[in-house]
Each structure stands twice: as structure tokens, then as C-alpha cells.
Amino acid sequence: MRPQDTTRRDFVRGLGLGAVGWALGGGWQGVTVQGATRETHRFAAKGRDRPNFLFLFTDDQAFSTINALNNPEVRTPNMDRLVRRGTTFTHCFHQGAWHGAVCVASRAMLNTGRYIWTCGADNCGDWPLWGQTLGQAGYDTFMTGKWHNQAPALKRSFQTIGPTGGGMFASKDPNAEANKQKGIVNDPYDRPRPGNSWSPYDETLEGHWRQVDGETVHSSKLWADTAIDYLNGRATKRDNPFFMYVAFHAPHDPRQAPKEFVDLYPPQKITIPPNYQPEHPFDQGDHKLRDEMLAPFPRTKEAVQVHLSEYYAIITHADHHIGRILDALEASGEADNTITIFSADHGLAVGQHGLMGKQNQYEHSVRVPLILCGPGIEAGRKNDAMVYLPSLFATTCEMAGIDTPETVQFPSLVPLLTGEKSKLHDSIYCAYRHFQRMVRTERYKLIRYPHVGEVQLFDLQDDPWEMNDLAEDPQYARTVKTLDAELHRWMHITGDELDFASL
Numbered sequence: 001m002r003p004q005d006t007t008r009r010d011f012v013r014g015l016g017l018g019a020v021g022w023a024l025g026g027g028w029q030g031v032t033v034q035g036a037t038r039e040t041h042r043f044a045a046k047g048r049d050r051p052n053f054l055f056l057f058t059d060d061q062a063f064s065t066i067n068a069l070n071n072p073e074v075r076t077p078n079m080d081r082l083v084r085r086g087t088t089f090t091h092c093f094h095q096g097a098w099h100g101a102v103c104v105a106s107r108a109m110l111n112t113g114r115y116i117w118t119c120g121a122d123n124c125g126d127w128p129l130w131g132q133t134l135g136q137a138g139y140d141t142f143m144t145g146k147w148h149n150q151a152p153a154l155k156r157s158f159q160t161i162g163p164t165g166g167g168m169f170a171s172k173d174p175n176a177e178a179n180k181q182k183g184i185v186n187d188p189y190d191r192p193r194p195g196n197s198w199s200p201y202d203e204t205l206e207g208h209w210r211q212v213d214g215e216t217v218h219s220s221k222l223w224a225d226t227a228i229d230y231l232n233g234r235a236t237k238r239d240n241p242f243f244m245y246v247a248f249h250a251p252h253d254p255r256q257a258p259k260e261f262v263d264l265y266p267p268q269k270i271t272i273p274p275n276y277q278p279e280h281p282f283d284q285g286d287h288k289l290r291d292e293m294l295a296p297f298p299r300t301k302e303a304v305q306v307h308l309s310e311y312y313a314i315i316t317h318a319d320h321h322i323g324r325i326l327d328a329l330e331a332s333g334e335a336d337n338t339i340t341i342f343s344a345d346h347g348l349a350v351g352q353h354g355l356m357g358k359q360n361q362y363e364h365s366v367r368v369p370l371i372l373c374g375p376g377i378e379a380g381r382k383n384d385a386m387v388y389l390p391s392l393f394a395t396t397c398e399m400a401g402i403d404t405p406e407t408v409q410f411p412s413l414v415p416l417l418t419g420e421k422s423k424l425h426d427s428i429y430c431a432y433r434h435f436q437r438m439v440r441t442e443r444y445k446l447i448r449y450p451h452v453g454e455v456q457l458f459d460l461q462d463d464p465w466e467m468n469d470l471a472e473d474p475q476y477a478r479t480v481k482t483l484d485a486e487l488h489r490w491m492h493i494t495g496d497e498l499d500f501a502s503l
Contacts, residue, residue, distance in 0.1 A: 008222060009213050011144075011162045012229050042418070043376040043399040045337035050400045051375060052338040053134070053243045054329060055392070056322055058315075059103055059146055059252040060358065062347035063092070063367040065315055069382075073271060075264060075316045078323035079371070082342050086373020087381040087417060093366050093440075094346050094389050095494075096431035100289050101167060102358045103252075104148050106345040106389065111149065111157060113393035113408030116431060117495040124153040128405040130393045131157035134243045137402045142230050145223040145247035158245065162226040163212075169219060171198070171207035171254035188254040189293050192306045200256045200310045207254040208314075218258070219249045220314075224321035228328040241337075243396070246325065250318035251348075253294060255310035257317040264316060265309040272301050275465040277354035282454055284360055285435025291357025304351030311350050339374035339399060343389060353466070361438035361447045362466050366430050377417055385416055385423045386442065429490030434498055439487040446471075446483035450502040455480070 044051045064070050068080035069088060095116045097105035104122045112119045112127040120127055135141040135158070144162035147154045154161065173179060173186035185196045186205055203209045208219040217225075227246045234242065250257075278298035280287070295303040322342070329335045347365040349355035358365040368389055373379070376399075394412035397404040404412065415421035430438045438447045445466070447456040457471040457480055470476045488500055 007213055008163055008226055008229070011226055012233070043339060043374065045375050048241075048337045050138075050241045052241045052334055053139075053396050053399075054325070054338050054340045055243070055245045056325065056340065056342045057145070057245070057247040058318060058344040059247070059249050060346065060348045061251055061315060061344035061369060062350075062364050063090075063369050064347075064364065065312070066369055069369070073265075074312045076319045078319045078326060079342060079369075081323070081326065082340060082371045082373050083380075085379050086340070086371050086377050087379075087383055089370040089372075089387050089413070089416075090382055090384050091386045092343065092368050092370035092389055093386065093428050093430060094368060095429065096366075096436075097359070098433060100286055100291070100359055101148070102432075103146075103167065103345045107148050109390040109410075110345075110392065111153065113390050113405070113410050115409050115494040117497070118409070122148075123150040127407050129153060129157045130396070131243060131245060133393075133397065133402065133405060134400065135159055137400065138240055139400070140234065140238055140240045140242040141245075142227075142242065143245040143247070144226040144230075145219075145245075146249050147247065160230065162230065163222060165210075165219060165249060168252050169207045169210070169249060169254070171205045171256070173205055175204075190296055191294065192303055193296055200254070200262050200313065201259040205254075205256075208249060208256040218256070218317070220318045220321045223248055224324050227325050231325075231328045231332045231334075241400070242334075248318050248321075251311055251314040253291075255307070255314045257310070257313040261313045261317045261320075262310065265312045267302070267305040267309040270305040270308045270312070272304060273352050273465070275352045275467050276301065276304060277352075280354040282449070282452055284355075284449060285433060285451060286359050289357060289359055291359065292355065294356045295351070299351055299354055299356075307350050307356065311348070337375065339372060339377070339396070341392060341396075342369065342371045343392070344368045345389075359432055359435075361430055361432065361436050361445075363445075363460075363464070366438070372413075372417070383416055386425050386428050386440070387413055387416070388425075388428070391424075427486050427490070429487065429494065431494075431496060431498075437487055437491070437496075437498065437503060439483050439490060441483070441486075444479055444483060446480060446487060448484075448487070448503050450498070457483070 065074050066079045067074050067076045068083040094106045108119045108124050111130045112124050131141040141158045142160040143158040147164050148167045171188045186198045187196055188198050203216045210217050210219055210222055346358045347367055348358050349364050352364045353362055388410050390410040391413050394404045394408050398412045398414045411424050428440045435451050436449055443461045445458045445460055455471045456469045457476055458466045
């Protein structure tokens with residue numbers, strides 16, 4: 001039996017076997033643990049050498065979806081709880097993707113700590129992996145939920161693997177043929193449209209509604225239940241610190257949630273984003289990819305409101321289950337020695353700029369939430385420095401007093417958390433296939449689309465919604481030239497082989 005094929009019942013039974021689940025590695029081989037200095041103790045509770053790490057990871061959650069930070073329409077009491085307790089990085093980015101499943105590339109970079117073009121693609125190459133490195137340094141490592149890279153990398157990364165799922169959960173109508181005869185369509189795509197009665201809380205339509213031990217369970221509840229079982233099963237059995245990697249499929253489409261959560265967001269009351277457009281002004285690349293087919297063309301305000309309503313509902317539902325995990329951590333007695341990290345793999349458009357997906361370089365899709373809280377981390381602080389999500393690998397190594405593998409390319413965030421540095425990057429680079437290249441400074445963003453010869457320039461200080469393209473304004477010719485040079489510098493650093501001349 002492969003670990004990723006187990007049910008939650010199998011997993012709970014495995015936790016009771018003495019050894020912690022399925023041992024797939026561990027020990028201290030190959031990793032140097034630094035001496036217990038005052039600095040390494042900074043991020044551990046008094047009397048403890050190293051902190052635990054609880055990593056809570058959502059899928060497709062834009063940075064602008066947390067009530068306490070930037071969106072009063074979304075109810076996120078437990079994410080807000082983390083904001084109050086910790087430090088929020090308000091400008092965290094991923095570095096792009098080599099195909100439409102942006103989450104694959106984001107997770108490969110996260111787990112290798114390497115750049116987009118050098119991370120080894122979805123098999124993560126032979127690089128030392130995040131969980132593997134912590135495990136070899138004496139951590140008990142655990143994962144449940146969405147992995148979305150290849151299975152060998154998963155097995156190398158974690159000693160205990162609970163139930164996992166694929167890249168996304170497709171919604172299917174088991175009575176599609178019979179319903180077709182009745183003129184009924186239950187399809188999560190091309191909505192809203194007359195005749196399509198797909199409902200986010202119809203548990204017969206599969207998707208996030210999983211069959212587990214004879215019961216219908218939402219994926220968010222399944223992953224939270226498994227994480228809580230792990231906490232409860234190891235609390236009195238293990239002295240080692242732990243690294244828990246809990247990866248929700250929410251709020252990835254199909255955006256399903258129980259009715260009481262959907263009812264919190266009547267579509268007609270949802271605010272239309274100011275950068276709403278019926279269609280993107282040109283083919284940005286993969287213009288008709290699966291993500292973009294979720295709503296009809298052109299996008300109507302009604303369609304955007306429907307999709308945002310369901311998006312907010314599944315985020316609030318995931319937040320509820322995140323709260324259950326946080327409560328279980330408190331009950332375990334380990335909360336005071338645990339660094340809790342919350343983030344997402346990338347953002348999402350959901351109607352902004354005429355787009356629905358994440359295969360673009362706008363802020364709504366390249367920025368992600370990032371919150372760290374726990375011992376040694378300032379509470380209620382917001383840090384506006386530009387950072388990358390894959391820096392978490394080096395960050396946790398430094399917090400644990402472990403030598404970061406030399407293969408890791410993204411720097412630790414610790415100097416920002418301690419105040420030693422005010423910034424790590426002067427600019428941020430991102431790419432999507434051969435269609436898009438982007439470079440961003442604190443003020444300006446340049447996006448190039450080689451396949452159609454388009455270029456965009458935005459002044460993010462004056463135009464945070466990216467609505468006013470300045471690329472053709474002669475006053476900004478020098479800015480474009482400067483950003484182009486910075487883009488080419490990043491392409492060289494990251495091993496980007498796209499022909500420079502095409503840019």
C-alpha cells in the first residue's frame with residue numbers, strides 16, 4: 001500500500017503502531033546541526049533548543065482575501081488570529097510556472113528552495129528537499145493534503161504521510177446522462193449560464209466532496225482531521241520537534257463549501273473589483289486555458305459576483321478548519337514552541353483584468369499571503385519588503401539552527417524578522433511559459449508578452465490595481481529601459497533560456 005493511497009482510518013490506525021506512521025527516512029545523516037546559540041534559541045520556547053513548524057498552505061488564495069489585512073468582505077477569523085499573533089509579509093511572491101498548472105511549479109520551488117528554471121520541475125530533481133532536510137536533522141516530518149509533485153519526491157520529503165490528493169478535484173455529475181435528457185446541466189464550467197444548475201453545496205457532484213470511510217467529507221475537513229489526528233497521536237509519544245505540512249486544496253475550483261458558508265456571501269452584495277474588465281485586452285497566452293473557461297466570455301459583473309461569492313465561501317470554510325488545527329495545537333501543549341506559517345501557492349484573478357485564472361503577471365495572481373507567528377516573531381507586525389515564498393526552506397533551517405543546503409537559492413527571511421536587514425531583493429522576477437516575463441520593483445512593474453509583442457508598465461504606487469498602462473508614454477521610456485535591463489539580469493541569474501531578442 002502506498003502512503004498516499006491510505007484513508008484517514010488507515011492513517012489513524014498507523015499512528016497507534018508505536019513508530020510514527022510510515023517511516024520513510026529520518027535520522028541525522030547528511031545535515032549539520034549548528035550549536036545551540038542564543039540566536040538559534042531566539043525562535044524556540046524557553047528551555048527548548050529548536051521550534052516545531054506548522055505549515056498551513058492553501059491553493060489559489062490571493063493575497064487580498066484576508067479580513068484583517070485588506071478585505072472586509074471576507075470572513076477569516078482564524079487567519080486574522082495569525083495576523084494578530086505574528087508578522088505578515090505583505091509583498092510575498094512566487095516565481096512563475098513552466099505550464100498551466102502554476103501550483104506544480106510553485107510547490108517544486110518551495111520544496112527545493114530553488115529558482116523556477118533550476119528546481120527540477122515536478123520531480124524536484126535530486127535536490128535536497130525541505131521536509132527531507134528537517135527530517136535528517138532530527139525533526140518528525142508529516143504531510144497531508146495536496147502535494148502535486150511526483151510521488152518519489154513526496155516519499156523523500158516526509159517520514160509520515162497521511163491521506164493526500166491530486167492536483168485538483170474535478171466536479172462530476174454522477175447522473176449526467178439522465179439529467180441531460182431532462183435538460184439539466186450540472187457543470188462547474190461556463191457559469192453562470194441559464195440551464196446550468198451546478199451548486200457548490202451539492203454533495204453529489206464530487207469535487208471537494210470526498211467519500212471517506214463511507215461518509216461524504218469536504219477535503220478541507222479531511223486534511224484538518226488528519227493533521228489533528230497526527231498532533232493527538234504524537235503528543236505524548238515523541239520528544240523530537242515536528243514539521244507539519246498541511247496543504248489544503250481550497251480555495252481551488254470547483255469552489256465548493258457547505259450551504260451555511262455559501263449563504264454568508266449573497267452574490268448581489270459582492271463588490272466588483274475596480275480592475276474588472278469583460279475581457280483581457282489581448283491574448284496574454286493560454287487565453288482559453290481550463291481556468292479561463294470557468295466563466296463565459298465576455299465576463300459579466302454577475303458572473304464575477306457569483307465566482308467571488310463561491311471563492312470567499314470556500315476560503316471561510318478552510319479558515320474554519322485552520323482554526324480547528326490551531327485549537328488542537330494549543331491543546332497539545334506545543335503551541336508556545338511552534339512557528340506557525342500560513343501561505344498559499346499563488347493568487348487568482350476571479351474576474352480581475354477579464355481573467356479567471358492565475359496564468360498571468362498581475363498582482364492578484366503573483367502575490368500570496370504570508371504570515372509567520374511563534375516564539376521570537378513580533379506580533380501584529382507588517383513587513384512590506386518584497387520576498388519570495390520559496391524562502392521558507394532557508395528560513396526554517398536558520399530558525400532550527402540547521403545548515404541550509406548549498407543547493408538552496410532563495411534566501412532566509414530571518415534577517416527581516418530580526419531587523420538585521422530591511423530588504424532582501426531590489427526587484428522581483430516572474431515568468432509564465434514562453435508567453436510572459438515580468439520584473440517588479442517597489443514602485444514599477446514591467447510585463448512583456450513576446451508571443452504578441454505587447455508590453456505593459458504600471459506605477460504600482462499610484463495605480464495598485466494595475467489599470468493604467470504607461471508603456472507607450474514617452475515620459476517613461478527610461479523606466480522601461482531600466483526595467484528591461486533588470487529583467488534580463490534576472491533571466492541570466494535564474495537560467496531563463498527564452499531568447500533575449502524576443503523581449
